[in-house]
Amino acid sequence: MINEKNDCRATKASMNFIAEHIKMVASKLDTGSVSDLLDNIMGAKKIFLVGAGRSGLAARAFAMRLMHLGFKVHVVGETTAPAVQPEDLVIAVSGSGETASVANLGAIAKKIGSKLATITSNKESTLGNISDVVVIIPGRPKEDLDYEDYQERQMMGYPQLAPLGTLFEISAIVFLDSVISELMLRTGASEAELKMHHTIFE
DSSP states (O other): OOOOOTTOHHHHHHHHHHHHHHHHHHHTOOHHHHHHHHHHHHHOSSEEEEEOHHHHHHHHHHHHHHHHTTOOEEETTOTTOOOOOTTOEEEEEOSSSOOHHHHHHHHHHHHHTOEEEEEESOTTSHHHHHOSEEEEOOOOHHHHOOOTTHHHHHHTTGGGGSOTTHHHHHHHHHHHHHHHHHHHHHHTOOHHHHHHTSOSOO
């Protein structure tokens, strides 16, 4: 393990490690699948976000920004969420694409006839295989990246710089916030208009 130091070496190394990963994700992003996602968002009557754990938090953050843009958006599981209809879009966020609760909800959405889009690291997953749109966001380097020095990083304790699903979850948040930028261009919305939809209870 990396010894704790007063200079917060691990904190700085983790931030740089994650930033490098996000740059790689951006450089390899499949713009075709992103464009399909944007088209489906623009054409949906209502949009539903679903995810579990930290991926669920990324989904909720995206739902909030979509609301700021004026879209009719809901988070699956909230008591005020209405029923999903065939003209709606369900967006699932799952690194593995195999989270049982999320995959089951995705299957239900497809059975209803709505469109299903998935943000995942694993295209050949349960969610990936049933989705109309799949956007690949690579996750852990051991699983998805070709780092020549991975073994050296592992020996030095570097997996603690981005444990478990950290790389996917943070990359998903950055990607989805970037999708908001593209939607602002498509809709002509300004930051001032987003602010109008922001909570007044602050």
